[in-house]
Amino acid sequence: MIQSMTGFGMVTLELPSKKITIEIxxxxxxxxxxxxxxxxxxxxxxxxxxxxxxxxxxxxxTEVVINVEGVDKESFARINLSVIESYYEQIKTxxxxxxxxxxxxWFPTLLRMPDVIKNNMTETDETEWELVHNAIHEAIKQLIHxxxxxxxxxxxxxxxxxxxxxALLAQIEPYxxxxxxxxxxxxxxxxxxxxxxxxxSGRFEQELFYYIEKFDINEEKTRLQNHLLYFTxxxxxxxxxxxKLGFIVQEIGREINTLGSKSNHVxxxxxxxxxxxxxEQIKEQVLNVL
Numbered sequence: 001m002i003q004s005m006t007g008f009g010m011v012t013l014e015l016p017s018k019k020i021t022i023e024i025x026x027x028x029x030x031x032x033x034x035x036x037x038x039x040x041x042x043x044x045x046x047x048x049x050x051x052x053x054x055x056x057x058x059x060x061x062t063e064v065v066i067n068v069e070g071v072d073k074e075s076f077a078r079i080n081l082s083v084i085e086s087y088y089e090q091i092k093t094x095x096x097x098x099x100x101x102x103x104x105x106w107f108p109t110l111l112r113m114p115d116v117i118k119n120n121m122t123e124t125d126e127t128e129w130e131l132v133h134n135a136i137h138e139a140i141k142q143l144i145h146x147x148x149x150x151x152x153x154x155x156x157x158x159x160x161x162x163x164x165x166x167a168l169l170a171q172i173e174p175y176x177x178x179x180x181x182x183x184x185x186x187x188x189x190x191x192x193x194x195x196x197x198x199x200x201s202g203r204f205e206q207e208l209f210y211y212i213e214k215f216d217i218n219e220e221k222t223r224l225q226n227h228l229l230y231f232t233x234x235x236x237x238x239x240x241x242x243x244k245l246g247f248i249v250q251e252i253g254r255e256i257n258t259l260g261s262k263s264n265h266v267x268x269x270x271x272x273x274x275x276x277x278x279x280e281q282i283k284e285q286v287l288n289v290l
Contacts, residue, residue: 004150009142
């Protein structure tokens, strides 16, 4: 079953003094490219979060955001009045002793001093972390579910495009005998232009067989059919198959290109162009497969 690399998950956790929002989103990437914006309250858990996401998500350009909001006034960052008063008195005393002018604007000076801002949400206990940890896992599950839904849509597209290429391949057969007949007639017509020159009929047959073999496309058709079946089998029966499907698509493209170069027939070349169009649409979407 195909799984897309595009996904999104969000969980909101309401605690007595905090509202915690966890968002995880991912897009396609060759490997897991993980960025995080985690509230300082849970910063010490960042490595654990990253390791668990690495195991669960495998690939994708992924961003995790953990935001914490205070529910009541006491939960917000507060100005520590007693600390500001202490700094104020100390600066005034230093100014008098050292004969240095006091600041013209006190607020910027005092608010930059250490420990002036007091945050009541800087600590967390194990009980709270367990709740947050479970919420992170739920967000990951939502993202994976989203990926699977997107993957199902991609699988439908691929099945349709592979079926279209298979049907186009079958349309080539009626033109193959016509190619051989045209080749024989063209060579015979060219020889008639030199009616006064004798030629070896045996050698003529050898040359004819050589050209027929040169333009034979049975091997390419067989290999293309096998690649199409291999793509479908891999899509249905293997996990994390994005890179492998990409390689199979390259092989399908090579066989289609060879069919076009060897076809020597207008109608077959038209069919080849339509095959390339179907394959191009597969190439665009297979980049998003996990």
